[in-house]
Amino acid sequence: MPKGEMDTVTAETVTQRVVLFDFDGVLIHGDAFYLFMRERYKRAPWRVLLALLCFPLLLLQLPFSRRLPVRTLVRIALLGLGEKRYQAAVNAFAAVLVQRSRQFCRDGLQALRRHQVAGDRVIVVTGCEHTLVSGILQQLGLTQLEVLASQLRRGWFGMRPLWHNVGRRKVEKLAQHGLTAWQVAYGDSMYDAPMLKLAAEAVLVNGTPTLCKKIEKALGRAVTRVEWF
Incomplete structure (x- = not known):
């Protein structure tokens, strides 16, 4: 490659902005994994029965952590699913989900595409x-994205939780990915505060005035508020 072209490529790489998007509440209305779990229980009533039988265990877990009962319910929903069957179930669900146009945040998807352009x-x-979020994004035609x-x-006995990518864990995951700062970050909750704090521009999506104040207090500066539908 000629030196002039190499310099151009290097300059583009250096000046390329890094833009982060949360998914739930930013690109989709609601919680995609919760919707998938609900579908799993809906399609197999025996899972509902098993969850009811485990109700005493869920009550015992609750005082120690709110996450433990959730993890148990997730494991019941995924009982019997190996990697291939899980992939197939996720792909089928994603194909159906993207048909519900109102489920997705039109403004958020448009903003993401503008950044890509x-x-x-x-x-x-x-x-x-x-696997779920990647399948949904592919079904939406959003390619060349890092997830x-x-x-x-x-x-x-089936797939089980390994890494819950929320709160400070998002920052840890980004650091493992070689990133410690970014130009823009879009989030919708206090869980996104650690990620928003390291952004040159923090954008709060559909946040209430109360949430906005809490976020700004956590960040120590003002945020950009947007109302997306």
Whole structure:
């Protein structure tokens, strides 16, 4: 490659902005993994029965951590699913979900596409499970995206939680990805505060005045507020 062209490529790489998007509440209305879990229980009533039988265990877990009962319910929903069956179930669910146009945040998706057209490096950083969010984004036609998300691992009786990518864990995941600061970050909750704090521009999506004040207090500076539909 001629020196002039190499210098141009290097300059573009240096000046390329890094833009982070949360997924749930920013690009989609609601919680995608919760919707998937609900569908799993809806399609298999025996899972509902098993969850009811485990209700005493869930009550015992609750005082120690709110996450423990949730993890138990997730494991019941994924019982019997290996990696291939899980991938197939997620793909089928994603194909159906994207048909519900009102489920998605039109303004958020348009903003993401504008960043892509501008040549920004766009990364979706989410607490949603990786295979699920990747499948949904592909179904939406959103390609050339980096995705940092929660992960599952294979267990004896089905897939089970491995890494929940929320709060400070998003920043940890980004650091593992080689990033410690970014130009723009879009989030919708206090869980996104650690990610927003390291952004040159922090954008709060559909935040209430109370939430905005809490976020700004946590960040120690003002944020940009947007109302997306």
